[in-house]
Amino acid sequence: MAISEHTHLTSTTTPQDRGEWSYWSGWKPLGKWGGLLMLFCIYFPLAWLALMSISERPLSGIPLPFSLQHYRALFADTKWVEPFGASILIALLVGIVSATVATLVGRALPRTRNPGGLLLLFLLPLFVPGMSLGAALFIFARSVLELKLGFWSIFIGHFVWAFPFSLLIILVLTTRFDNRLIEAASDLGASSWRSFWDIEFPLLMPGIIGAGLFGFLLSFNEVLRTIFLRGTEKTMPVWNWIMAASQQSQVPIIFALATIVLLVTLPLLAGMFWLVFARLDKS
Amino acid sequence: MSAALKAEAGSPAGTTRWTGGLAAMSGRNWVVPGFLVIWTLIVIVPLVVLFSYSFFETKHFQTVYDPSFDTWISLFQSGRFEVTLRSLRIALTVTAIELLIGYPFALWLAKGGTTKTTKAVVLALLTIPFFLDLSSRTIIWRAILGQNGLVNSILTGTNLIDAPIEWMLYTEVSVHFGMIIAFFPTMVLPVYLAINVIDEALIEASEDLGATPFQTLKNVIFPLSLPGVLAGIVFTLGPALAAWVEPSMLGGGFVNLLSNSIESAYTALKYPVVAALSTFIILLLAVLLIIMLLIARRFGDLSSTFRVLKS
Amino acid sequence: MKDKFSTTSQLELTRRTMLRAAGGLAGAAALTSLPGMSGVAQAATATVNGYGVTTAQLKDWSVMTDSIGVEMDFAGTNNSVGVFLRDVVASQLGDEVDIFIFESGTEDILGPQGVYLPIDESHPELSLWERTSDDWKRSAVVQDPDGNQWGVPVIGNADSFGYFPDKLGVDADSDEEISWSVMFEDDNTRGRVAYDQTWTYSLGPAALYLQGKGDATFGDIANLTRDEAKMVVDFLIERKKAGQFRTLHSAFEEQVQLLANKEVDVINCWEPAVREANLKLGDGATKYAYTKEGYFKWGHGAYIASQAKDRDNLDQIYKVLNYFLGGEYRALQARDRGYAGPNMDLGVAYAEEQGWSEEEIAALKATEAKVNRKFAKPYVSTTTPSNADVMEEEWQRFLNA
Numbered sequence: 001m002a003i004s005e006h007t008h009l010t011s012t013t014t015p016q017d018r019g020e021w022s023y024w025s026g027w028k029p030l031g032k033w034g035g036l037l038m039l040f041c042i043y044f045p046l047a048w049l050a051l052m053s054i055s056e057r058p059l060s061g062i063p064l065p066f067s068l069q070h071y072r073a074l075f076a077d078t079k080w081v082e083p084f085g086a087s088i089l090i091a092l093l094v095g096i097v098s099a100t101v102a103t104l105v106g107r108a109l110p111r112t113r114n115p116g117g118l119l120l121l122f123l124l125p126l127f128v129p130g131m132s133l134g135a136a137l138f139i140f141a142r143s144v145l146e147l148k149l150g151f152w153s154i155f156i157g158h159f160v161w162a163f164p165f166s167l168l169i170i171l172v173l174t175t176r177f178d179n180r181l182i183e184a185a186s187d188l189g190a191s192s193w194r195s196f197w198d199i200e201f202p203l204l205m206p207g208i209i210g211a212g213l214f215g216f217l218l219s220f221n222e223v224l225r226t227i228f229l230r231g232t233e234k235t236m237p238v239w240n241w242i243m244a245a246s247q248q249s250q251v252p253i254i255f256a257l258a259t260i261v262l263l264v265t266l267p268l269l270a271g272m273f274w275l276v277f278a279r280l281d282k283s
Numbered sequence: 284m285s286a287a288l289k290a291e292a293g294s295p296a297g298t299t300r301w302t303g304g305l306a307a308m309s310g311r312n313w314v315v316p317g318f319l320v321i322w323t324l325i326v327i328v329p330l331v332v333l334f335s336y337s338f339f340e341t342k343h344f345q346t347v348y349d350p351s352f353d354t355w356i357s358l359f360q361s362g363r364f365e366v367t368l369r370s371l372r373i374a375l376t377v378t379a380i381e382l383l384i385g386y387p388f389a390l391w392l393a394k395g396g397t398t399k400t401t402k403a404v405v406l407a408l409l410t411i412p413f414f415l416d417l418s419s420r421t422i423i424w425r426a427i428l429g430q431n432g433l434v435n436s437i438l439t440g441t442n443l444i445d446a447p448i449e450w451m452l453y454t455e456v457s458v459h460f461g462m463i464i465a466f467f468p469t470m471v472l473p474v475y476l477a478i479n480v481i482d483e484a485l486i487e488a489s490e491d492l493g494a495t496p497f498q499t500l501k502n503v504i505f506p507l508s509l510p511g512v513l514a515g516i517v518f519t520l521g522p523a524l525a526a527w528v529e530p531s532m533l534g535g536g537f538v539n540l541l542s543n544s545i546e547s548a549y550t551a552l553k554y555p556v557v558a559a560l561s562t563f564i565i566l567l568l569a570v571l572l573i574i575m576l577l578i579a580r581r582f583g584d585l586s587s588t589f590r591v592l593k594s
Numbered sequence: 595m596k597d598k599f600s601t602t603s604q605l606e607l608t609r610r611t612m613l614r615a616a617g618g619l620a621g622a623a624a625l626t627s628l629p630g631m632s633g634v635a636q637a638a639t640a641t642v643n644g645y646g647v648t649t650a651q652l653k654d655w656s657v658m659t660d661s662i663g664v665e666m667d668f669a670g671t672n673n674s675v676g677v678f679l680r681d682v683v684a685s686q687l688g689d690e691v692d693i694f695i696f697e698s699g700t701e702d703i704l705g706p707q708g709v710y711l712p713i714d715e716s717h718p719e720l721s722l723w724e725r726t727s728d729d730w731k732r733s734a735v736v737q738d739p740d741g742n743q744w745g746v747p748v749i750g751n752a753d754s755f756g757y758f759p760d761k762l763g764v765d766a767d768s769d770e771e772i773s774w775s776v777m778f779e780d781d782n783t784r785g786r787v788a789y790d791q792t793w794t795y796s797l798g799p800a801a802l803y804l805q806g807k808g809d810a811t812f813g814d815i816a817n818l819t820r821d822e823a824k825m826v827v828d829f830l831i832e833r834k835k836a837g838q839f840r841t842l843h844s845a846f847e848e849q850v851q852l853l854a855n856k857e858v859d860v861i862n863c864w865e866p867a868v869r870e871a872n873l874k875l876g877d878g879a880t881k882y883a884y885t886k887e888g889y890f891k892w893g894h895g896a897y898i899a900s901q902a903k904d905r906d907n908l909d910q911i912y913k914v915l916n917y918f919l920g921g922e923y924r925a926l927q928a929r930d931r932g933y934a935g936p937n938m939d940l941g942v943a944y945a946e947e948q949g950w951s952e953e954e955i956a957a958l959k960a961t962e963a964k965v966n967r968k969f970a971k972p973y974v975s976t977t978t979p980s981n982a983d984v985m986e987e988e989w990q991r992f993l994n995a
């Protein structure tokens with residue numbers, strides 16, 4: 001769909017022999033294995049963590065002897081359930097709201113008078129370190145407005161963090177969107193709602209899912225802003241953070257919990273992405 | 284895609300026709316201004332308030348609301364501003380390395396003839412780390428990279444080295460290492476999204492016209508993927524600047540970065556210092572971005588990016 | 595100098611804010627009160643809500659419930675005083691929490707501001723107060739400089755450093771005093787030392803060492819002036835550049851890991867870290883030092899939230915405070931963490947009553963003897979020195995060097 005004026009440059013090709021090195025068959029494996037090595041580095045500690053979660057002394061660095069005691073402790077001690085539920089709920093809310101708002105703004109933004117300037121404004125939180133924005137929102141809400149902090153302020157902090165990501169993902173699609181489709185539809189007498197629902201929405205769908213997913217994920221693991229904005233509430237990462245600093249170590253439990261999350265999310269996400277591809281192929 | 288349409292998108296005429304068609308449905312006339320008001324309230328105003336705090340001081344856990352430049356002066360006298368420069372340097376290095384490893388990988392994933400299943404699995408593998416607590420993932424590396432850790436045990440056990448390698452942990456190297464691993468997905472995902480939507484026909488056309496693979500990459504794929512590359516840089520640079528877990532867990536206290544310094548200031552409730560540090564790094568970033576934009580404009584790449592975005 | 599943003603007036607504004615929040619922010623309020631989502635349960639008659647450092651926790655609070663019939667809902671906090679002050683004042687934790695437990699210092703600021711309720715020494719439920727020694731109940735941990743009683747002592751210890759006796763060439767069975775020089779200047783330990791990353795914990799011991807060496811004298815080691823802090827930091831920077839420190843640690847897990855993996859030989863950790871490491875390495879593999887120069891002496895106090903005076907569970911709150919002075923809590927804390935506290939004799943009596951083994955009882959008595967011996971030396975720490983701002987700033991110089 002998208003063509004830049006760069007494409008015509010390909011016709012002004014320099015003699016082939018000058019670029020022979022670029023035919024080297026090793027480039028592709030190099031790119032592939034470089035990335036796979038990174039994936040290995042991401043997952044090696046996770047596998048180690050899973051192994052340690054069934055070890056008796058997880059911090060010692062030696063997995064033996066094995067024991068399921070941390071899993072028993074995890075299910076016996078229900079203190080983590082509340083923060084875990086709170087995290088899921090806030091993350092869902094952030095995902096849904098940022099996907100919706102990003103879709104609305106993302107469709108309207110390219111047609112405003114100064115999209116570049118507005119875009120920079122909306123992307124601003126990406127350039128403000130987490131603790132700084134947390135402190136800024138905290139000072140503003142507490143010292144200036146004198147509001148009591150709680151889930152609402154965590155939500156705002158997370159939304160401000162997630163929105164730029166969601167917006168960018170939506171913009172990648174809306175800016176490539178062919179307006180002629182909509183115009184054709186309205187020429188054919190379709191109502192604007194119908195043309196949105198039948199034409200634009202399906203085309204934007206991958207972006208909307210991506211925006212929501214990013215919102216959910218960013219919120220679920222957020223800690224830098226949350227510690228300023230939580231008031232008396234606790235999310236999962238904050239609970240982990242407090243526990244890691246305490247003497248009554250919950251780290252083995254955290255390992256066990258992380259392993260369960262890993263085992264649940266891996267097939268779920270793989271399935272979701274596979275569905276997305278299957279769907280994209282059909283349309 | 285027609286040049287006429289391209290021109291139209293930016294022109295007032297195009298704007299009118301577009302908005303005229305859909306204004307009734309989504310009311311998009313007020314969407315952006317309305318959201319702008321909310322955004323100002325939850326982002327811009329707090330940042331301005333934070334900035335104004337940098338002109339106050341903290342004495343004995345109480346903020347003294349007596350405007351002065353004292354906090355700014357002490358920031359430079361104590362050398363505390365160095366943490367911003369260090370953070371920026373490390374964040375930029377990490378971002379550059381990510382791009383170097385991430386771009387070829389994204390290219391392979393999107394256009395390397397990978398199957399649907401491979402794509403789904405790799406994308407899932409790239410997404411899952413977001414779900415898992417960063418500190419418990421990072422803490423593991425200490426047991427692997429330490430003096431008596433896994434790597435050193437293997438190396439000394441096989442007599443490859445005589446004494447354990449010390450620079451693998453509690454140095455800037457280990458902080459870089461931890462950050463590169465943590466931010467790899469944030470670079471690959473947007474780049475992949477951008478490359479994936481490039482039309483195969485364009486690449487084939489370029490090859491038919493006798494372009495070498497490098498020329499196709501340079502003249503077709505890379506320009507078209509620039510939005511994704513920029514998004515990847517931004518997605519990586521921002522969080523890398525705010526890195527907190529990696530420097531405190533792998534840096535051994537010797538790599539004092541912005542978030543660590545802010546956390547320390549917090550032990551004495553020094554909001555003004557937090558404010559001044561934050562302001563300083565945002566200004567540095569702004570300067571950096573302007574330089575990047577100017578350089579990009581010189582080569583004409585960026586304007587074409589926006590045109591790509593718009594077409 | 596203070597205006598409406600200061601912590602004092604913030605608290606006075608609490609009620610007004612709450613009213614406004616209730617009205618103007620009904621939506622937000624509804625969100626925070628979603629069923630099952632509230633972090634701290636509402637104060638019920640039989641439950642007391644606690645908030646504070648996790649060190650003060652019992653491994654299982656149900657033991658206390660069995661003894662005094664009061665349930666404890668305890669929420670842990672991180673060890674940073676900044677986080678604690680912010681949580682208590684800015685987040686108005688007192689609306690939900692009855693008892694705060696934190697290291698000494700906060701009462702000097704929050705007591706006079708009216709955040710803590712003065713202790714009613716004649717409260718009928720506080721039956722053990724009379725017999726508690728003045729060393730504990732009149733200490734700076736629970737009183738402000740003017741002598742107002744803001745808290746009840748909970749636990750305390752004298753912190754030094756953990757070490758491997760064989761690496762230092764010290765007889766593993768003796769309790770001889772070791773100089774802090776192994777931490778800072780010993781050639782044998784160079785590059786094998788871990789030092790805590792926070793100024794509140796690490797600036798004092800270095801000053802203590804310099805004073806012991808006769809290189810300097812300090813007005814108050816817990817509250818260094820700018821020039822004093824500068825001198826200490828200059829010394830530490832010199833040692834850092836000489837490669838003395840292998841790492842600067844920042845969390846309890848890390849302390850355990852560094853010892854258990856033998857990554858360092860000396861570390862100024864908490865005493866329980868040594869116990870944890872010995873669980874893996876075997877008894878006596880690491881020891882917690884008696885030192886020549888002195889210790890980082892600290893104590894936890896329990897303070898009542900001022901909002902609790904209008905609640906109907908004040909009797910239960912005092913029951914819990916009294917429990918902290920009693921034998922069961924004493925014995926369990928000493929056994930599980932090696933921490934001492936007021937009325938150690940009651941702890942021993944409790945252990946004998948419960949039929950603890952000879953060894954465990956001997957260990958309890960040893961804990962008391964240990965703490966008495968260590969407390970004879972300087973210095974008493976505080977989390978809120980009045981020079982905190984300059985001390986923190988100088989410490990950044992050390993971290994950046």
